[in-house]
Amino acid sequence: MEPSEQTKSLRERWEAHPLLGCLLLSLALGVAGGLVFLIWNAANSTFLMARDFLVECLFWWLLSAAGISLFVAPPLVLTAAEVYLLVVARKREALYARGRGIDIVTIPLGVVYSVLLLSVLNVVFTDWTETLSNAEKHTPLWTQAWPTVGCIALAACLGYVLVNFLPLERTPPLALVLGFAGMYLGTAESLVWAVQIFSPNPLYLPLLLLPLNCVLITARTVLHKVWAWNHLEAGRTRQYSRPWLQKINDFLSHSARWPVLALVLMWPLLGILIALLVLLGQQPDAIIKAFTETSDWNLSQQVAPQNIYYDEHYLCTVAAGGHRKVVKPLRMGVRHGHPVIVNRQLCVANAFEQVLEEKTPRFHRAVRGFYDKYGFPVAKLIRSRYVADGVYFLMKPLEWLFLLVLYLTDVNPEDRIAIQYTGAKLSDFVRV
Secondary structure, three states: OHHHHHHHHHHHHHHOHHHHHHHHHHHHHHHHHHHHHHHHHOOOOOOOOOHHHHHHHHHHHHHHHHHHHHHHHHHHHHHHHHHHHHHHHHHOOOHHHHHHHHHHHHHHHHHHHHHHHHHHEEEOOOOOOOOEEOOOOOOOOOHHHHHHHHHHHHHHHEEEEEEEHHHHHOOOHHHHHHHHHOOOOHHHHHHHHHHOOOOOOOOHHHHHHHHHHHHHHHHHHHHHHHHHHHOOOHHHHOOOOOOHOEEEEEEEEOHHHHHHHHHHHHHHHHOOOOOOOOHHOOOOOHHHHHHOOOOOOOOOOOOOOOOOOOOOOOHHHOOOOOHHHOOOOEEEEEEEOOOEEEHHHHHHHHHHHHHHHHOOHHHHHHHHHHHHHHHHHHHOOOOOOOHHHHHHHHOOOHHHHHHHHHHHOOOHHHHHHHHHOOOOOHHHHHHH
């Protein structure tokens, strides 16, 4: 076979089963990416040990291939498929119909991947009024406006279903225009979302794939339906007994007018949705406040309280960032020049270390070296308040042990505990 014939054959096979083709391509990219990752780290002893060399290779290859196949390749492959379908399928009925499966998968996956990526980027889905810690960021959407945002997204989905899954020859032109209007609303919302979360940081760029796919799907749907209607004689020859109905039908039968008419109809549709949402308790300007009643983002109009810093490398300090009812924070303290949340467990642990340093400095250095070596990796795994709560409970037996040692070795153990993370020392105080 000539290369051009091979390319044509692959394209025909993909067009026959586009969704399956996207899945297989994602798997292939995952396998290839896993091999590249393995080769790239071949000289790193952390990944490849002399002992069990093949087992290590197989493990890291499978892990990296699975990660790429599940989280990296699908968004890129599906976006490329949407671009191809926009260019090729808008005037091919059979390919357009098969491409709807990709649409149905792309948008839900885009939402899921966006939420996962935001979580990885330390975005906490709470409003700007709550004090966060370290590098955490507040939600890009005001939580009280989520019903409004979801309702507009639902209108877009219903518009897509109306336009794509009802027989075109039996669908009134006005219904098609109404479906386009709903899709326009969802696309406009996705574009505002893109403006909200846009950042020059490359890690945020994948978040733009969801709005891009919304635009591609809407454009392809409108262009295809306009083209398909022009090939239907029934839509143009239907006659009505009432003159005004006939005039409306004649006007709407010109499908080239649909995109502009949908843009006009989008505004009263938005007004109807807002009116219904107001009856359900939403604010009339909730769709605007959804983006402005936030902090840390491009359209934000609020200034959140300054984040509290706690050392993510130390188990007790991380545990102090758990739920208040569990870890029972006492006050603010200072560590390495940063404000930190302090609870009794943290003070007891630090006081115990202070006693070790004073009484047995050599043993303290050994303990500190061991903890720095093995405590850091464990502490880095603590990324939620629930995990911090669990660490707090796991540290309880050690806290009691530390407290016992303090009471056995210190004349005023509670004084020592009380001054931890205040910047003061016992020698700074004179007892009367």
